Amino acid sequence: MVTLLFVSFMFLSVASVLLVRFFNPPFTSFMVSESNFFRKKIDYSWTPIPNMGENIALSVVATEDSNFCNHIGVDIKEIYKVVTRGEKRGASTITQQLAKNLFLWSGRSWSRKMIELYFTFLIEIIIPKRRILEIYLNTVETSLLTFGINEASEKYYKKPSNKLTKEQALRIALTLPNPKTRSPKKLKSYLVLRIPRLKKDIDILKKDDRSSCFL
Numbered sequence: 130m131v132t133l134l135f136v137s138f139m140f141l142s143v144a145s146v147l148l149v150r151f152f153n154p155p156f157t158s159f160m161v162s163e164s165n166f167f168r169k170k171i172d173y174s175w176t177p178i179p180n181m182g183e184n185i186a187l188s189v190v191a192t193e194d195s196n197f198c199n200h201i202g203v204d205i206k207e208i209y210k211v212v213t214r215g216e217k218r219g220a221s222t223i224t225q226q227l228a229k230n231l232f233l234w235s236g237r238s239w240s241r242k243m244i245e246l247y248f249t250f251l252i253e254i255i256i257p258k259r260r261i262l263e264i265y266l267n268t269v270e271t272s273l274l275t276f277g278i279n280e281a282s283e284k285y286y287k288k289p290s291n292k293l294t295k296e297q298a299l300r301i302a303l304t305l306p307n308p309k310t311r312s313p314k315k316l317k318s319y320l321v322l323r324i325p326r327l328k329k330d331i332d333i334l335k336k337d338d339r340s341s342c343f344l
Contacts, residue, residue, distance in 0.1 A: 142251060149264060150256045157268050159230040160276060169274055176279040178263035182291030185278050186343055188298035191330040193305060194223040198258060198342035202249040225249045227265045258342035270308050285313045299327050
């Protein structure tokens with residue numbers, strides 16, 4: 130019985146990741162949870178990554194996961210920094226966040242974290258980096274019951290994401306760790322102070338060819 134459940138889980142998980150490699154997900158586990166099984170209306174529409182614009186892709190990677198192109202799902206160097214410096218921030222990569230949003234439930238238990246790591250590596254093995262970022266940018270929560278970078282761009286700046294300036298794109302990216310309480314137009318001062326440095330980080334990403342996997 131245990132063997133059958135294990136084999137079934139492996140088959141379903143691999144099949145699920147294969148599906149989202151080739152087909153845009155109509156919803157995610159996180160959307161289902163946030164909307165209370167769609168009893169509340171969500172704002173969610175799909176924008177192909179070529180139509181999103183370079184500024185927003187670079188801004189999200191620079192802000193959320195600057196080593197995105199170089200790691201295999203887990204950024205060991207970033208985890209080491211957080212642990213050695215005693216920082217309270219998380220060190221989750223874009224792939225880890227995507228794994229959680231697509232397939233898992235909210236929570237901080239070790240069992241959930243282990244399943245998250247399993248899906249993270251599965252996603253990295255099966256899905257190309259550019260597609261991983263495309264799915265993340267389309268499914269990430271950007272405000273209450275709103276999902277996707279383009280939805281945030283239209284909501285806050287009244288234009289599609291490919292028309293965002295570098296400053297506007299960074300402001301949206303800086304809301305992603307806590308989109309329910311942050312607004313791109315009303316960022317706290319400590320977040321605004323990060324913007325000049327992040328602009329330089331974007332230039333470094335391009336110069337060092339650390340964006341070649343998605344641009």
